[in-house]
Amino acid sequence: MKVNTMAEMMASGTMPEYLFWVGCAGSFDQRAQKITKAFSLILDKVGISYAILGKEEACTGDPARRAGNEFLFQMMAYQNIQVMNAYGVKKIITTCPHCFNTIKNEYPELGGNYEVIHHTTLLQSLINEGKIILKEGGAFKGKKISYHDSCYLGRANNIYEAPRKVLEILDAELIEMKRCRSNGLCCGAGGAQMFKEEEPGTTRINIERAEEAVATGAQIIASACPFCNTMLTDGIKNKEKENEMAVLDIAELIAESMA
Amino acid sequence: MEMLAPLIFLALLATAGFLFYKKASLIKKTILLGKSEIQYEQPAHRWKQVLLLAFGQKKMFKNPLVAFLHLIIYAGFIIINVEVLEIVIDGITGKHRVFLPYIGSFYTYFINVFEILAFGVTVVCVIFLVRRNVLYIKRLSSNDLAGWPKTDANLILVVEIVLMSLFFLMNGADQALQNLQVAHYAPTGSFIVSSMLVPSLSQLSADTLLLIERSAWWLHIIGILAFLNYLPYSKHLHIILAFPSAYFSSLEPAGKMKNMPSVQNEVLYAVDPSKAPTDATPPATFGAKDIFDLNWKSLMEAYSCTECGRCSAACPATTTGKLLSPRKIMMATRDRLEEVAQNINKNTNFIDDQKTLLHNYISVEELRACTTCNACVEACPVSLSPLDIIMELRRSLIMEESNAPSEWNNTFSNIENNFAPWKFSPEDRENWAKEI
Numbered sequence: 001m002k003v004n005t006m007a008e009m010m011a012s013g014t015m016p017e018y019l020f021w022v023g024c025a026g027s028f029d030q031r032a033q034k035i036t037k038a039f040s041l042i043l044d045k046v047g048i049s050y051a052i053l054g055k056e057e058a059c060t061g062d063p064a065r066r067a068g069n070e071f072l073f074q075m076m077a078y079q080n081i082q083v084m085n086a087y088g089v090k091k092i093i094t095t096c097p098h099c100f101n102t103i104k105n106e107y108p109e110l111g112g113n114y115e116v117i118h119h120t121t122l123l124q125s126l127i128n129e130g131k132i133i134l135k136e137g138g139a140f141k142g143k144k145i146s147y148h149d150s151c152y153l154g155r156a157n158n159i160y161e162a163p164r165k166v167l168e169i170l171d172a173e174l175i176e177m178k179r180c181r182s183n184g185l186c187c188g189a190g191g192a193q194m195f196k197e198e199e200p201g202t203t204r205i206n207i208e209r210a211e212e213a214v215a216t217g218a219q220i221i222a223s224a225c226p227f228c229n230t231m232l233t234d235g236i237k238n239k240e241k242e243n244e245m246a247v248l249d250i251a252e253l254i255a256e257s258m259a
Numbered sequence: 260m261e262m263l264a265p266l267i268f269l270a271l272l273a274t275a276g277f278l279f280y281k282k283a284s285l286i287k288k289t290i291l292l293g294k295s296e297i298q299y300e301q302p303a304h305r306w307k308q309v310l311l312l313a314f315g316q317k318k319m320f321k322n323p324l325v326a327f328l329h330l331i332i333y334a335g336f337i338i339i340n341v342e343v344l345e346i347v348i349d350g351i352t353g354k355h356r357v358f359l360p361y362i363g364s365f366y367t368y369f370i371n372v373f374e375i376l377a378f379g380v381t382v383v384c385v386i387f388l389v390r391r392n393v394l395y396i397k398r399l400s401s402n403d404l405a406g407w408p409k410t411d412a413n414l415i416l417v418v419e420i421v422l423m424s425l426f427f428l429m430n431g432a433d434q435a436l437q438n439l440q441v442a443h444y445a446p447t448g449s450f451i452v453s454s455m456l457v458p459s460l461s462q463l464s465a466d467t468l469l470l471i472e473r474s475a476w477w478l479h480i481i482g483i484l485a486f487l488n489y490l491p492y493s494k495h496l497h498i499i500l501a502f503p504s505a506y507f508s509s510l511e512p513a514g515k516m517k518n519m520p521s522v523q524n525e526v527l528y529a530v531d532p533s534k535a536p537t538d539a540t541p542p543a544t545f546g547a548k549d550i551f552d553l554n555w556k557s558l559m560e561a562y563s564c565t566e567c568g569r570c571s572a573a574c575p576a577t578t579t580g581k582l583l584s585p586r587k588i589m590m591a592t593r594d595r596l597e598e599v600a601q602n603i604n605k606n607t608n609f610i611d612d613q614k615t616l617l618h619n620y621i622s623v624e625e626l627r628a629c630t631t632c633n634a635c636v637e638a639c640p641v642s643l644s645p646l647d648i649i650m651e652l653r654r655s656l657i658m659e660e661s662n663a664p665s666e667w668n669n670t671f672s673n674i675e676n677n678f679a680p681w682k683f684s685p686e687d688r689e690n691w692a693k694e695i
Contacts, residue, residue, distance in 0.1 A: 001695045003689070003692035003695065005689065022688075022691075024678075024679035024680055024681070026691075027679070027683075027688045027689070027691060028679055028681055028683045028687070028688070029681075033691040033694075036691055037691060037694070037695050040692070040695065041695065052689060052692065054688060054689035054692075055685055055686060055688050055689060057678075057688060058678035058679070058685070059674045059678055059679050059680060061674070063670060063674070063680055064670075064671060064674055065516055066516070066631050066650070066653075067653065067657060067663065067667050067670070067671075068546065068650070068653035068654040068655075068656055068657030068658065068663075069657045069658065069663075069671055070519045070522040070545065070546075070654055070658060071522055071525070071526065071658065072671055072674055072675060074519075074522050074523050074525075074526040075526050075675070076674065076678075078526055078527065078530060101512070101514040101515070104512075105511070105512050105514055105515035106515055106516060106518070109518050110518070110523060151630070151631075151632040151633060151634070152514050155513050155514075155632065155633040155634065155636075155637050156512060156513050156514025156515075156633055157512050157513075157514055158512070182637050183321075183573065183634075183637075183638075184634075185575055185634075186575040186630045186632035186634065188575060188630060189630070190630040190631050190632050191629050191630040191631030191632070192667065192670065193630050194680075195666055195667060195669075195670040195680050196627075196664050196666040196667050196670075197664070197666065198581075198628075199576070199581045199582065199583070199624055199627050199628040200580075200581070200582075200624075201576070201579045201580035201581040201628075202579060202580030203579045203580065204579065205575045205576070205579050205630065208575070208578065208579050
């Protein structure tokens with residue numbers, strides 16, 4: 001399977017329907033790379049026309065802005081918007097809620113106007129259109145799955161249903177955690193916390209969330225954000241439950257179940 | 260005495276009104292010390308928020324039982340005010356139960372509604388006192404409230420119970436006086452709650468009853484006027500400011516951070532100097548170090564916060580024992596505002612007191628603990644935003660003081676040089692694609 005870059009597409013005189021914004025975690029983090037690969041496999045199978053920016057993609061500036069470094073954010077935003085506007089990008093899909101939020105909500109007033117779609121929303125519409133067909137008796141049939149709401153998808157952008165609707169087709173048993181949807185508990189990574197040691201406290205946020213996840217008795221914690229994925233995986237290891245439960249992105253669950 | 264009473268009443272009313280006006284003006288002036296970057300667009304949508312969040316208390320109903328109890332006090336407060344209107348007219352005109360001759364038998368019906376509500380308010384206030392002082396509900400007994408805030412909360416509940424009791428006593432004594440056919444006390448019919456006091460009150464002489472009825476009447480209205488003047492010093496100010504706060508609450512996706520056009524332009528001029536106007540002056544400050552640098556919406560929200568603590572109960576940092584508590588952010592902002600207000604009141608203009616909201620009231624450790632998850636804004640019944648204040652202070656910390664943990668400095672330099680928060684070569688960004 002070949003993943004094209006926008007530069008390659010342009011050189012061959014074609015333009016893809018979507019830019020797949022991979023994001024830094026999806027590009028470099030070994031765990032998140034698996035999510036990226038799973039999602040591009042789905043796109044490929046369904047026959048969606050897309051390309052990535054490759055080396056021309058840069059951090060959206062989300063962690064810099066939320067840490068308080070507006071200069072760095074503006075630099076990154078300027079650079080990214082220049083690149084995307086030069087390619088005439090219209091639609092963007094991304095597997096990262098932080099990239100999603102920044103490009104969708106914060107780039108427009110800086111001159112970057114695109115239709116931005118989170119991968120869970122795209123997966124939901126592909127399912128609705130009948131374009132995603134699953135194997136008979138899929139690997140997750142009857143399994144207990146609990147979905148962890150990403151703050152930047154849920155509270156930040158009011159996307160609560162799409163990921164749940166996608167999970168429904170797995171024919172699994174969906175269990176909610178004690179704090180879910182608009183009351184969902186953060187994984188602890190947002191606001192640039194991912195990139196520094198947590199402040200002193202009585203426990204870590206990801207451990208607190210992992211405890212709630214463990215309490216559901218689910219075998220799979222479904223995530224929709226690479227950072228939530230990392231935080232929850234660490235939390236579950238801390239609870240020594242890594243052999244009983246796995247944290248998997250919704251794209252991975254679908255990719256593995258597709259016919 | 261009959262001539263004197265209305266005069267005394269008018270003097271009291273005028274004094275209470277004047278004092279309230281004076282304090283309210285000072286608060287307004289203090290709030291407007293903030294920056295004026297308020298959004299007024301979509302008024303229809305904003306009025307809808309006022310209806311849903313403030314009038315309708317929609318978000319309170321995330322916890323239906325507490326919402327119901329709060330609704331009783333709220334409905335009681337609004338509806339019993341109709342009776343206060345009559346009391347005020349009585350006070351000014353020297354009449355007694357001025358509405359009675361006009362509406363006849365409906366009068367009993369109205370007072371019964373007020374009494375049922377007043378009884379409900381009394382019961383709920385007792386329940387709320389128990390929740391705060393006996394059951395120790397976590398968000399109502401945390402360290403944020405140590406000292407004055409705890410007293411403030413209890414005082415409000417006790418005063419409401421006292422006011423309601425005076426209302427019952429006044430009505431009970433009135434009915435006992437009616438039974439004795441004392442002049443001025445026209446028959447009103449029996450009132451549903453206060454009639455229960457009549458048997459014991461009827462043991463007393465007419466003179467004693469008159470003294471009780473008049474004392475209860477005066478104490479009740481003086482209590483209300485005093486309470487009005489207590490509001491601006493108390494967390495209870497939310498009964499007024501919740502409405503404008505709901506109106507001005509953000510209509511944009513919660514994840515969107517406020518843009519800084521000044522920095523946007525700085526960056527633009529740096530990469531494309533031809534775009535820079537010749538008279539471009541860099542902004543004086545970045546982010547907020549003190550209340551003057553915050554938007555006035557944030558300052559109003561600090562006065563609007565009633566310290567219920569739903570934000571902190573939902574905050575991932577607070578609940579995992581970090582120093583940060585979003586409720587404390589609001590309280591600290593109001594404390595600083597009060598200090599600045601007193602400073603201005605004393606010196607006409609603000610005289611530098613060598614203090615700032617950042618550092619003196621809100622510490623670096625608190626600010627660093629925020630995950631920007633928006634749980635606080637979501638949890639707040641009127642969508643106040645501690646997050647806005649936190650982010651503006653963070654901006655000041657980084658851009659004015661270069662005050663960042665070393666890990667963040669590394670992250671910044673990675674983003675700047677490698678275009679990712681980690682130290683990977685930008686050349687490797689698409690390596691994953693070769694592995695499929």
